[in-house]
Amino acid sequence: MILAALDFICRETVLHLKRERLIAIATVSTVAVLLIVLGSIVLFLADLKTWTGWMTDQLEVCGFFAKDTTREDALKTVDPISAWSEVESVRFVTKEEGWERQKRDYPSIARLEDAIDNPLPDAVQLKIRDPEQSARVAKRLEQVPGIEAVRWGGSLAQSLVRFNRAVNWSGLVVSLLVAVAGILIVHNTVRLALHSRRREVYIMQLVGATRALIAAPFLLEGMLHGLLGAALACCLLVPVHMYLRDLAARSFFPLTPDSALLPFALYLLLAGAVLGFTGSVFSVRRYLRHKPEWHG
Amino acid sequence: MPACVELKDVTVVYPSGVTALSNIDLTIDEGEFAFLVGPTGHGKSTLLKLLYREELPARGRVFVSGWEVPRISASRVAHLRRRVGVVFQEFRLLPRTAWESVAFGLHATGRSYREVLRRVPDALSEVGLLDKADHHPSALSAGEQQSLAVARVLAMRPPLILADEPTGNLDPASSRHIMQLLERANREGATVLVATHDPAIVNAMRRRVIVLHHGRIVQDEPEGGYPDDLGRA
Ligand SMILES: Nc1ncnc2c1ncn2[C@@H]1O[C@H](COP(=O)(O)OP(=O)(O)O)[C@@H](O)[C@H]1O
Ligand SMILES: [Mg+2]
Numbered sequence: 109m110i111l112a113a114l115d116f117i118c119r120e121t122v123l124h125l126k127r128e129r130l131i132a133i134a135t136v137s138t139v140a141v142l143l144i145v146l147g148s149i150v151l152f153l154a155d156l157k158t159w160t161g162w163m164t165d166q167l168e169v170c171g172f173f174a175k176d177t178t179r180e181d182a183l184k185t186v187d188p189i190s191a192w193s194e195v196e197s198v199r200f201v202t203k204e205e206g207w208e209r210q211k212r213d214y215p216s217i218a219r220l221e222d223a224i225d226n227p228l229p230d231a232v233q234l235k236i237r238d239p240e241q242s243a244r245v246a247k248r249l250e251q252v253p254g255i256e257a258v259r260w261g262g263s264l265a266q267s268l269v270r271f272n273r274a275v276n277w278s279g280l281v282v283s284l285l286v287a288v289a290g291i292l293i294v295h296n297t298v299r300l301a302l303h304s305r306r307r308e309v310y311i312m313q314l315v316g317a318t319r320a321l322i323a324a325p326f327l328l329e330g331m332l333h334g335l336l337g338a339a340l341a342c343c344l345l346v347p348v349h350m351y352l353r354d355l356a357a358r359s360f361f362p363l364t365p366d367s368a369l370l371p372f373a374l375y376l377l378l379a380g381a382v383l384g385f386t387g388s389v390f391s392v393r394r395y396l397r398h399k400p401e402w403h404g
Numbered sequence: 405m406p407a408c409v410e411l412k413d414v415t416v417v418y419p420s421g422v423t424a425l426s427n428i429d430l431t432i433d434e435g436e437f438a439f440l441v442g443p444t445g446h447g448k449s450t451l452l453k454l455l456y457r458e459e460l461p462a463r464g465r466v467f468v469s470g471w472e473v474p475r476i477s478a479s480r481v482a483h484l485r486r487r488v489g490v491v492f493q494e495f496r497l498l499p500r501t502a503w504e505s506v507a508f509g510l511h512a513t514g515r516s517y518r519e520v521l522r523r524v525p526d527a528l529s530e531v532g533l534l535d536k537a538d539h540h541p542s543a544l545s546a547g548e549q550q551s552l553a554v555a556r557v558l559a560m561r562p563p564l565i566l567a568d569e570p571t572g573n574l575d576p577a578s579s580r581h582i583m584q585l586l587e588r589a590n591r592e593g594a595t596v597l598v599a600t601h602d603p604a605i606v607n608a609m610r611r612r613v614i615v616l617h618h619g620r621i622v623q624d625e626p627e628g629g630y631p632d633d634l635g636r637a
Contacts, residue, residue: 112511112514112515112516113514116511116512116514119511123500307496308498308499311496311497311498312498312508312512313481313482313485314456314458314485314490314492314496315485315508315509315512315556315560316482316483316485316486316509316512316513316560317482317508317509317512317513318479318482318512319478319479319482321512
């Protein structure tokens with residue numbers, strides 16, 4: 109019985125997919141366009157976040173130990189510095205770790221890896237409670253024995269971070285708005301598609317098909333359309349972003365790494381499936397209750 | 405014989421204000437074959453619609469095979485309708501081939517493929533449509549569409565068959581043939597109720613005749629003919 113129902117649902121879905129090409133094109137392209145917009149916003153936000161993180165790193169006050177300072181001596185300075193009231197946290201960065209990070213942030217350095225030895229010394233990284241105090245902390249850090257050089261981001265970097273935070277928030281609001289609008293648009297597309305089939309849905313009920321059995325192929329169909337639309341969006345967004353990232357990296361400007369694009373693509377596919385499915389749920393529910401007019 | 409259909413003091417009022425049926429009391433036993441006659445617009449279709457829950461009564465009670473139809477929950481309606489095969493006045497065919505139209509109900513109610521493969525061609529050939537199995541309704545004449553609607557019901561073998569003017573678009577010979585198919589279903593155990601305003605088939609068969617006039621039952625005879633005094637409106 110359950111097998112027969114599954115078989116029935118699959119056959120009906122295939123029949124729908126074969127018959128309603130125009131509807132398929134409409135739904136798939138709607139979902140695709142929508143997810144391209146949403147996906148671009150998400151990627152843009154992710155890039156901003158990557159960039160903000162990078163900027164924040166620049167904002168941190170960094171102290172580099174002299175080459176002749178032993179690691180033991182260097183480590184001894186961490187606790188006293190942590191006690192400073194302006195300092196939120198202190199991270200000790202070994203020269204090996206620092207080198208790995210450089211290579212990650214600047215892939216072009218990675219290509220030279222074999223050619224050059226690690227030129228970095230051990231370092232301490234200070235997160236400052238209030239960026240305004242960076243200058244004072246920098247001065248204080250210079251006094252610490254063993255520290256040879258201090259680096260900290262200027263006020264330009266500070267205001268950039270504040271600007272980025274604002275952009276982050278407005279991006280979130282915009283993407284939420286787009287998502288809501290998108291659900292409405294997809295819902296309406298599916299509803300239009302179903303409108304032409306309202307009689308069919310009604311007749312199916314009259315000849316004794318259960319609502320669940322009638323609805324299932326429509327939901328599967330909606331989900332497949334959503335998945336297909338999402339796949340199209342991925343096909344556009346992923347290569348374009350990879351290209352842009354590569355381009356940006358050449359000017360030492362880090363964007364979201366390619367490895368993050370796989371989960372991104374999976375989320376996009378999930379979003380497409382959910383969008384197609386929910387859009388269909390609401391529409392089918394409506395038409396299961398609807399009684400069409402008959403002439404004659 | 406237990407009652408298959410039972411209406412108790414049923415009144416139907418459409419939202420437009422039209423009272424389509426007034427104070428109907430009617431019992432049809434299991435295994436009976438009955439005609440529901442009366443001029444157009446006097447409530448035949450409405451009475452049938454009550455039995456498969458397309459319309460609800462304003463007052464009164466409706467029973468089919470012991471179920472109180474207006475009280476069946478939405479999720480159980482499908483189960484009622486599987487037991488009630490309807491030849492609709494407007495045919496109501498799915499936009500699919502003749503074969504698929506007949507097969508749909510069988511698949512939807514979980515029949516095995518072997519069974520579907522046997523029953524669909526049987527039903528189609530009985531109404532003379534086997535050679536048009538791959539035709540869509542739009543490629544069939546009105547009479548053929550009507551025959552297809554009959555085949556769809558016969559294939560399901562429901563215990564109760566409601567036929568709403570099933571010969572309305574057929575020539576006399578085809579009409580007789582369709583009526584023979586319904587009679588055979590009746591012999592095989594189905595209760596059959598046929599709404600019609602065609603005196604020829606009613607008079608030829610001498611079965612129970614229930615006469616509706618302005619939404620009231622005005623006559624009910626066990627072996628009647630088509631009443632002479634009913635204008636065909
Ligand atoms: N859906 C409807 N809405 C409003 N009035 C209706 C509807 N269906 C039928 N009627 C009215 O109810 C009366 C009975 O109709 P019906 O049962 O179709 O008669 P018959 O089948 O005997 O021709 C008619 O007056 C008709 O106009
Ligand atoms: Mg009628």
